[in-house]
Amino acid sequence: MTTTVLVTGATGGIGGHLLTALGDRDVTVRALVRDPARLARSGVEVARGDLRDPSAVAPALRGVDAVFLNSPSAPDAAATQIAVADAAAAAGVSRLVLLSQFAARADSPVRFLRWHAEVEQHVRDLGIGHVVLRPNLFLQGLLAFAPLVAATGRFGAPIGGAAVSAVDVRDIADAAAAVLTGAGPDGAVHDLTGPRAVTHPEIAAALTGATGHPVSFDDLTPQAFATALHGVLPPWQAAGLVEDYAHYARGEAARVDDAVVVLTGHPARTLEEFAHDHAAAFAPAG
Ligand SMILES: NC(=O)c1ccc[n+]([C@@H]2O[C@H](COP(=O)([O-])OP(=O)(O)OC[C@H]3O[C@@H](n4cnc5c(N)ncnc54)[C@H](OP(=O)(O)O)[C@@H]3O)[C@@H](O)[C@H]2O)c1
Structure with missing residues (x-):
């Protein structure tokens, strides 16, 4: 049986490379996108919708084995991602791969690290099979x-x-493709660095x-x-x-x-x- 992978943030910096990396693997790839016209890549199933819209997320998750969960930093990013994680658990997804950030911590003075830590903790508490990717500063951010x-x-x-062990987003995508297709144990937290x-x-x-x-x-x-x-x-x-x-x-x-x-x-x-x-x-x- 072929695995079906849902990629969120598929038109983004990591997402574009992730679709390419998954294209080399024996999986069905579905991309949740707000605007399908922005998805230049063929060979990918497209689910149209906003991550903040539960009525779009639920059907996109139907029949999905693994989910790559990524969305841009925003004041409501943690709430948005938590709702998607809940929907993935309800849909019976076996592995949720969460894109977090290096040094995510609930008591960090950095707001982005607190937001990521909040989602990580929620996913751990959900009991869903999951892997956390914590990339450091993106080289592409330069x-x-x-x-x-x-x-x-x-x-x-x-x-x-x-000094910062900044990482190339192409390596984040390659690592995500590996864990979405089974690499490493559930519950792992991987620090992705250069x-x-x-x-x-x-x-x-x-x-x-x-x-x-x-x-x-x-x-x-x-x-x-x-x-x-x-x-x-x-x-x-x-x-x-x-x-x-x-x-x-x-x-x-x-x-x-x-x-x-x-x-x-x-x-x-x-x-x-x-x-x-x-x-x-x-x-x-x-
Ligand atoms: N920059 C860094 O150095 C760094 C380091 C570590 C971790 N991070 C984390 O990386 C994440 C961002 O990753 P990225 O750079 O790959 O993101 P990105 O390039 O900004 O892409 C964001 C993606 O999310 C989609 N999106 C945005 N809002 C959406 C919505 N409401 N519904 C559905 N899709 C939506 C965008 O699609 P559209 O085409 O519809 O806009 C786009 O595909 C953040 O969580 C950040 O904290 C960043």
Whole structure:
């Protein structure tokens, strides 16, 4: 019997790569999407609907064996994900794969880590078969700096010389594909990191090497970072990002884990590979 996997967040940064990774496996893939036109990929069953809409989620879960649960950070993210987890348990899903975050903790000063910890605890209490993936800072998150880097050759953040074991989202997707198709035991929590911890000056050096144009990093104060984000992000998201960066600056996200290689069978991608593959986004126009 072929396994059916439901992917949420299928048009997102992880989701797109996850559909590709699952395409190599003997599974039926269903994607829950708000706008099917955004799903460029064929060969995937499409369930149309909003994650916040129980009347769309329940039918999408029919006949599903494993679910990848991911949604963007938002003030209601924990409530949304908890409702989907409840629906998955009610539908008899055997394995729920929850996308959380490195260092998720109920008492964290970082709001995103508290939201993820709340969902993790709920899923544990539900008794459903589950696996938690806790990726560290996404290397692809650096793409948010790309227009600035391309225009000025500089980017800044409040992190000083602290190192972070940032991970490539392609490795998160590969690890998710493995656990959705049975890898590892139920109840496992996997920290997904890159192969080493990197500093932001090292990121600037990698972008310099990949683009052939000098890129430099400015260590900002948290206040200057918050000011730069003002009007660019909603206030809750800007404040959350400042909290994230304070956590990185304290050195709390530097540990390297071998879960990517254990789950996927290939080494975690390096900062240099990321910089090479995305050089065009960071290079000056023309
Ligand atoms: N950025 C980091 O460094 C980092 C590190 C660790 C963990 N995380 C976690 O990663 C998660 C985000 O993952 P990501 O970057 O892959 O997300 P993403 O690229 O922002 O994609 C979000 C996906 O969710 C879908 N979506 C949004 N609202 C929806 C709704 N109401 N109903 C149905 N679908 C909806 C979007 O679809 P549409 O096409 O409809 O918009 C999109 O496919 C967050 O939980 C974050 O905390 C991030």
